[in-house]
Amino acid sequence: MLSLKDLFLKHIAQTSPEPIFLEIESAKGIYLYDNNGKSYIDLISGISVSSIGHSNEQVINAVTEQVGKYMHLMVYGEYVQKPQVKLAEKIAEISNQQFDSVFFVNSGSEAVEGALKLSKRFTGRKEIIACNNAYHGSTIGALSLISHNEYTEKFKPLLQNVKFLNFNNVEDLEQITKDTACVIVEPVQGEAGYIPANFDFLQVLRNKCNITGSLLIFDEVQTGMGRTGNFFAYQSYNVVPDIIILAKAFGGGMPLGAFASKQNVMECLSNNPILGHISTFGGHPVSCAASLAAIKVIDNQKLIKQVEEKEKLFRKLLIHKRIIEIRGKGLMLAIQLDSFENVKKCISYCLNKGLIIDWFLFCNSAIRISPPLIINNEQITQSCKIILEALDNI
Numbered sequence: 352m353l354s355l356k357d358l359f360l361k362h363i364a365q366t367s368p369e370p371i372f373l374e375i376e377s378a379k380g381i382y383l384y385d386n387n388g389k390s391y392i393d394l395i396s397g398i399s400v401s402s403i404g405h406s407n408e409q410v411i412n413a414v415t416e417q418v419g420k421y422m423h424l425m426v427y428g429e430y431v432q433k434p435q436v437k438l439a440e441k442i443a444e445i446s447n448q449q450f451d452s453v454f455f456v457n458s459g460s461e462a463v464e465g466a467l468k469l470s471k472r473f474t475g476r477k478e479i480i481a482c483n484n485a486y487h488g489s490t491i492g493a494l495s496l497i498s499h500n501e502y503t504e505k506f507k508p509l510l511q512n513v514k515f516l517n518f519n520n521v522e523d524l525e526q527i528t529k530d531t532a533c534v535i536v537e538p539v540q541g542e543a544g545y546i547p548a549n550f551d552f553l554q555v556l557r558n559k560c561n562i563t564g565s566l567l568i569f570d571e572v573q574t575g576m577g578r579t580g581n582f583f584a585y586q587s588y589n590v591v592p593d594i595i596i597l598a599k600a601f602g603g604g605m606p607l608g609a610f611a612s613k614q615n616v617m618e619c620l621s622n623n624p625i626l627g628h629i630s631t632f633g634g635h636p637v638s639c640a641a642s643l644a645a646i647k648v649i650d651n652q653k654l655i656k657q658v659e660e661k662e663k664l665f666r667k668l669l670i671h672k673r674i675i676e677i678r679g680k681g682l683m684l685a686i687q688l689d690s691f692e693n694v695k696k697c698i699s700y701c702l703n704k705g706l707i708i709d710w711f712l713f714c715n716s717a718i719r720i721s722p723p724l725i726i727n728n729e730q731i732t733q734s735c736k737i738i739l740e741a742l743d744n745i
Contacts, residue, residue, distance in 0.1 A: 556590075
């Protein structure tokens with residue numbers, strides 16, 4: 352009889368030749384437990400998803416209650432569904448009404464696609480500008496925003512009229528013109544190895560978009576939900592984008608994405624043509640209920656206020672001759688080493704010791720640190736001890 356791992360390889364479409372291959376039976380808080388009962392500290396939160404930890408009781412209760420009422424009813428936007436309405440209202444509240452109209456989808460890639468369509472429809476323009484080393488998803492539109500030919504060549508032709516500028520390079524912003532429909536940027540570049548935007552860069556970018564009438568899109572798929580020390584990362588830069596993209600931790604562990612803007616911008620998708628953007632399962636009521644519960648947990652436990660101190664503790668403890676630098680913002684940190692080979696060795700050692708870390712798509716010489724926001728000082732200390740042991744042994 353085939354084992355579960357054999358069936359995994361036989362029937363689950365693979366994304367790489369070397370999956371992590373952990374067989375997880377349960378998860379609670381910051382811990383995953385495998386089929387042998389071994390525990391693992393999840394220091395990457397399923398890639399910045401499980402921000403309030405695993406199996407949160409409030410989220411489970413919210414999901415259970417909503418399942419008991421109804422699940423899917425109708426394609427997005429046709430019926431008045433309380434979880435959707437209340438969540439959209441909450442986003443407007445948290446953003447100080449900067450984003451008072453929300454379009455719910457299922458994932459970050461879908462949210463990017465919707466934001467691109469909205470920008471083209473609202474401005475009547477075709478050109479899109481993205482940043483080198485950015486990652487916005489893997490659907491064809493989102494893939495078109497990736498500058499690395501290695502990841503795009505086999506899937507061409509992609510979207511036309513896409514240009515790239517260098518992140519944090521103010522001079523490159525001259526590429527933005529009145530032909531530009533939108534500029535999409537991550538406040539902290541994720542797969543480039545957690546590189547925060549410079550304050551001046553975003554200020555000039557916002558001003559340039561104001562002058563040209565181009566829409567500014569912030570991809571906050573990883574930075575949202577408190578990870579950088581504010582609910583949204585843009586709030587620490589004193590720059591408000593025209594469109595914001597949310598996903599990952601936004602769903603509280605359930606699949607959920609969204610793009611949001613001002614109502615006068617978003618309403619153009621409802622006409623000429625009608626149904627300019629549609630989604631069957633977008634804003635699924637169970638996912639929206641989970642998201643609302645997760646936001647309440649973040650608020651009630653004051654998790655955002657703790658982010659800065661936890662970041663400082665990581666930086667204080669992670670001192671080693673093999674660490675070239677630690678960069679990032681909040682609980683979104685990259686430990687820069689000298690090679691991918693040493694990163695792989697470190698990941699393997701930590702996994703054996705019950706600690707899950709990871710690398711970056713466009714920066715494979717750095718280690719990803721993106722723990723649940725609920726991680727406490729003792730758990731941070733334990734995690735850093737294992738990482739330092741790993742660095743001693745490579």
